[in-house]
Amino acid sequence: MLYFWILFNVFALALLVVDLRVFHRPGHVAGFREALGWSAMYVVMAAAFAGILYFWQGPQPTLEFVTGYVLELSLSVDNLFIFLLIFNYFAVPEELQHRVLFWGILGALILRGIFIGAGVELINRFHWILYLFGALLIYSGIRVCISGDRQVSPEKNPVVRLVRRWIPVTSKYVGGKFFIRSGTDARLYATPLLIVLLVIETTDVLFAVDSIPAILAITLKAFIVYTSNVFAILGLRSMYFAVSGLMKIFRFLHYGLAAILILVGTKMLLSDHFHIPIHVTLGVVATVLLISIALSLVFPTKTVGQ
Numbered sequence: 001m002l003y004f005w006i007l008f009n010v011f012a013l014a015l016l017v018v019d020l021r022v023f024h025r026p027g028h029v030a031g032f033r034e035a036l037g038w039s040a041m042y043v044v045m046a047a048a049f050a051g052i053l054y055f056w057q058g059p060q061p062t063l064e065f066v067t068g069y070v071l072e073l074s075l076s077v078d079n080l081f082i083f084l085l086i087f088n089y090f091a092v093p094e095e096l097q098h099r100v101l102f103w104g105i106l107g108a109l110i111l112r113g114i115f116i117g118a119g120v121e122l123i124n125r126f127h128w129i130l131y132l133f134g135a136l137l138i139y140s141g142i143r144v145c146i147s148g149d150r151q152v153s154p155e156k157n158p159v160v161r162l163v164r165r166w167i168p169v170t171s172k173y174v175g176g177k178f179f180i181r182s183g184t185d186a187r188l189y190a191t192p193l194l195i196v197l198l199v200i201e202t203t204d205v206l207f208a209v210d211s212i213p214a215i216l217a218i219t220l221k222a223f224i225v226y227t228s229n230v231f232a233i234l235g236l237r238s239m240y241f242a243v244s245g246l247m248k249i250f251r252f253l254h255y256g257l258a259a260i261l262i263l264v265g266t267k268m269l270l271s272d273h274f275h276i277p278i279h280v281t282l283g284v285v286a287t288v289l290l291i292s293i294a295l296s297l298v299f300p301t302k303t304v305g306q
Contacts, residue, residue, distance in 0.1 A: 004223065005223065008226075008227060008230070012109065012230050012234060013106075015234060016102060016105070016106060016234070019038070019102070019237070034241075035238045035239075035240075035241035036238075038235075038237075038238035039235055039238040039239045041238075042231065042234055042235030042238065043235065045231070046069055046231040046235075049065070049227065049231065050062050050065055050066055050069075053065055060278070061219075061221065061224055063278045063279060063282065064218055064219040064221065064224050064278055065224050065227065065228050066282060067218050067278055067281055067282040067285065068215045068218050068219065068224060068225060068228035068229075069228040069231055069232055070282060070285055070286060070289075071211075071214055071215055071218065071228075071260070071264070071285055072211055072214075072215055072228055072229050072232035072233075073232040073235070074256075074257060074260065074285065074289050075207070075211045075214060075257060075260070075261075076207075076211070076232050076233065076236050080236070080239065080240050082203055082207075083101070083200065083240055084240075086196060086199050086200060086203070087100075087196070090192055090195065090196050090199075092173075092192075092193070092196055093173065096173060096175075096176055096193060097240075097241075098237065098241070099176045099193075100193060100196050100197050100200060101200070101236075101237040101240065102237065103197055104197055104200035104201055104204065105233050105234070105236060105237060107201045107204075108201070108204045108208075108233055109229075109230060109233060111201075111204070111205060111208065112208055112212065112226075112229050112233070113226060115208050115212045116212060116216075116222055116225050116226050116229065117222060119133075119212055119213065119216050120216065120220050120222045120225065123216060123220060124220065130216075130268055130271065130272075131268075131269055133213035133216060133217070133265075133268055134213075134217065134265045134266070134267075134268030134269035135265065135269070136209070136213055136265070137213055137214055137217070137261045137262070137264055137265030137268065138261070138262050138265035138266065138269075139265075140209075140261050140265075141257075141258040141259065141260070141261030141262035141265065142258070142262065145254075145255060145258035145259075145262075160195055160198055160199060163190060163194070163195065163198060164195075167188065167189070167190045168187070168189050168190070169189065169190045169191070169192060169194075169195065170182075170189050170190070170191050170192065171192075172191075172192070173191055173192055173193055174191050174193075176193070177191055177193065178190065178191055178193050178194040178197065179191065179194065211229075212225075212229075213265075213268070214260075214261060214264045214265075215228060215229065216268075217264045217265070217267050217268035217271070218264075218278065218281060219278075251296050251299075251300070252292045252293075252295045252296045252299075253292050253293065253296060255292055256288045256289055256291065256292025256293075257292075259288050259292075260285055260288055260289075263284060263285075263288070264281075264285075267281065
């Protein structure tokens with residue numbers, strides 16, 4: 001099984017490198033059609049992997065992967081709103097945004113791999129943690145439903161404060177560089193791009209607190225959990241550029257995501273008493289997403305003067 005882990009991670013890393021170096025060259029701004037094409041490609045690759053999984057391990061693990069992928073992708077959409085807010089806050093040029101997302105998502109893959117391994121091991125050793133995760137998901141769903149869209153305050157981020165305290169930061173972006181040396185003493189400076197990257201990384205850690213327990217409610221097979229996470233995250237960059245101008249249209253999406261968190265948390269709490277088939281979970285998640293998107297289109301946000 002170790003060989004499959006290694007091969008899959010090499011495959012994911014190769015995709016990231018090709019994406020950044022070949023199709024998203026320095027200074028290149030991804031257009032809507034190009035980004036949409038990349039998003040579709042990642043969905044097709046996830047579907048192809050599900051097909052391989054079907055012939056390799058059978059229908060049950062395949063259904064678990066598909067459900068986990070849909071769940072993680074839907075929860076990851078919430079990240080897009082935060083990415084847009086962060087990039088607007090720091091006035092990141094469009095040609096630099098893809099570079100930040102590349103390194104941010106590479107870090108997210110590593111951190112989520114650690115979280116998944118730790119979560120599976122904890123549940124296997126201490127079964128009562130399953131109930132803790134379930135309660136956390138329900139709480140997160142209620143919080144998102146009440147507070148609405150998630151907010152982020154970069155100036156209050158403790159990691160950003162720590163960097164500013166120990167390393168001087170330039171006032172302007174310097175191409176795609178995170179660090180530069182300047183002055184007669186060649187002093188090391190961080191650029192605002194590093195600050196943006198750190199905000200993206202630490203924000204993703206907060207999102208992982210919701211998403212990792214959610215997929216652990218679907219399956220405790222670490223390889224299925226990890227691969228579904230990876231495919232969802234890989235397609236997130238292209239999805240951002242494809243829908244960044246359309247995200248405000250889906251005004252009810254965060255209510256749908258809140259409902260999904262509550263439903264999955266309830267499933268986790270009842271797992272020892274009631275067995276809910278995986279295809280039922282997939283159907284419920286897909287239905288809630290479609291309803292929230294449909295309501296957003298039927299009842300769009302009113303603009304001033306309407």
